[in-house]
Amino acid sequence: MIVILKQNAKKEDIEKFTKQIEAKGIKVSPMVGEHTTILGFLGDTTRLDMDDIMAVDIVESVRRVQEPFKNANRKFHPQDTVVRVGKQGVPIGDGRLAVLAGPCSVESEEQIIMVAKEVKRLGATVLRGGAFKPRTSPYSFQGMQADGIKLLLEAKKETGLPIVSELMSIRHIDLFADIDIIQIGARNMQNFELLKEIGRCDKPVLLKRGLANTMEELLMSAEYIMAEGNQNVILCERGIRTFETYTRNTLDITAVPVIKKLSHLPIVVDPSHASGQSWLVEPLSKAAAVIGADGLIIEVHNDPKHALCDGAQSLDFGQFEKVMGELKQLRETV
């Protein structure tokens, strides 16, 4: 961190400020010019708040030269993190493309078991399914809630597939004891109390990027979870809000290589929520695979036309089979 002091900064004030910073275990290296003094803060500056520094009387401006996240930072952890999911330890981030697939929402026992069996047969290694749904309207289907979780566990028993499902409130955490990956949805990416609570368990977390959040904010949210001890974080690029209205969101494909450069955590792409349209899932999945994503999370439904949530973006079994085939071919080519 580089701190430029005001021209009239008094020597005794500079000394006092230096001592305060050194007391936090940070080395302060001054550069004294004719008119201006610049202080270089060396060491772990992630715990320093730029706003607090700016509020000091003698400070003119502050600049970070290091990212404000540490646990998630590749600089401190050069190797890729491989998150192992469920009893079988299904890997995410081991260099292969993991596919997490299933319906937006659990709708019935018959539906979830049927979808689970099909996506497994076609090569998915994790079953997705929402039980608690974050809907824009309170009058829309809110998910089967606790019953939905029970049915997901049935599907797990039936197929052996580990389960990913969204947790919206810490009040429901006990219901998630046998869920293998806790999804934190886009709308809760900055629910910091929820992130801290999730950080205190050691279950893998699928952290989705918020609708209007930067890549750095996504990594800071991962940092919230990791700072509490849970290192099993999988990031998810699921499209962001832009001025474009043709698609539901805009897939920020650039986030994949940028996140890979900044962080050792695996990143998966959600082409379903990014596009909102089933025909776009195949090209976006291919783009994600080629650019280096660690996985895909894809909505698949037995009867998309009659889905209770997100039918327009859900693939039927035939479409999912085609995407999986194309991805296989692509991997062989690459």
Ligand code: PEP
């Ligand atoms: C979902 O995965 O069904 C979902 C609601 O995702 P997001 O939080 O990305 O909108």
Ligand code: MN
């Ligand atoms: Mn959905």
